[in-house]
Amino acid sequence: MKNYEAIVNGMREITGQAPLARVNPRLIAVSKTQPAEKIKALLEAGHRIFGENRWQEAKERWLPLKPLYKGIELHFIGPLQTNKVAEVTGFFDCIHSLDRPKLADALSKESCKLPCFIQVNTGEEPQKAGVIPKDAPDFIRYCRDELKLNIVGLMCIPPADVNPAPHFAFLRKLGQENGLARLSMGMSSDWQTALRLGATEIRIGTGIFGER
Numbered sequence: 001m002k003n004y005e006a007i008v009n010g011m012r013e014i015t016g017q018a019p020l021a022r023v024n025p026r027l028i029a030v031s032k033t034q035p036a037e038k039i040k041a042l043l044e045a046g047h048r049i050f051g052e053n054r055w056q057e058a059k060e061r062w063l064p065l066k067p068l069y070k071g072i073e074l075h076f077i078g079p080l081q082t083n084k085v086a087e088v089t090g091f092f093d094c095i096h097s098l099d100r101p102k103l104a105d106a107l108s109k110e111s112c113k114l115p116c117f118i119q120v121n122t123g124e125e126p127q128k129a130g131v132i133p134k135d136a137p138d139f140i141r142y143c144r145d146e147l148k149l150n151i152v153g154l155m156c157i158p159p160a161d162v163n164p165a166p167h168f169a170f171l172r173k174l175g176q177e178n179g180l181a182r183l184s185m186g187m188s189s190d191w192q193t194a195l196r197l198g199a200t201e202i203r204i205g206t207g208i209f210g211e212r
């Protein structure tokens with residue numbers, strides 16, 4: 001709980017200083033692979049926003065917890081297979097990993113109204129999900145204007161072992177150019193930098209719960 005409180009206080013400090021007008025930054029506690037006791041402790045402390053990256057695991061963890069606490073908000077942050085779209089959209093409240101046209105089509109077919117972030121592969125890493133930057137404007141237009149999906153912002157995971165700041169700054173610029181206000185960026189190792197560069201949602205796992 002100490003870690004959690006330190007992050008919440010840090011968020012308040014950083015965004016208080018930031019020169020940007022912003023929507024409230026939100027803290028997504030990434031609960032993947034964490035034991036139930038730790039998650040329950042956070043729920044008891046009043047936290048309600050959680051992130052998961054695997055459908056099956058998330059369902060097992062949250063099915064019993066959902067009825068016990070009011071107002072739980074679950075964010076899907078991992079790779080989403082098209083054959084899981086119906087289940088995931090029925091269980092989660094937000095999707096951060098809309099990364100390809102086939103998935104957009106599947107969400108549209110399900111008449112998905114959930115807020116979605118488009119994942120951008122800012123480092124153009126072959127092993128990483130996300131639309132590459134030069135394809136992003138067309139993909140945003142396709143999802144938002146043609147399919148009428150509820151696109152609220154952009155998400156990125158910068159490459160490991162590089163300065164993440166240029167990636168966050170790039171994502172913010174891309175959002176501004178395309179009329180997307182929300183930015184899902186920043187994890188345990190770089191959330192302060194992300195917040196200073198305009199993150200509206202940070203996704204933190206080990207920084208809150210400890211090592212997985």
Ligand SMILES: *Cc1c(COP(=O)(O)O)cnc(C)c1O
Pocket residue numbers: 030032053077078157187188189203204205206207
């Ligand atoms: C696991 C994960 C996180 C949290 O990572 P930590 O380094 O534990 O904070 C954030 N975003 C995504 C997409 C993840 O898969």
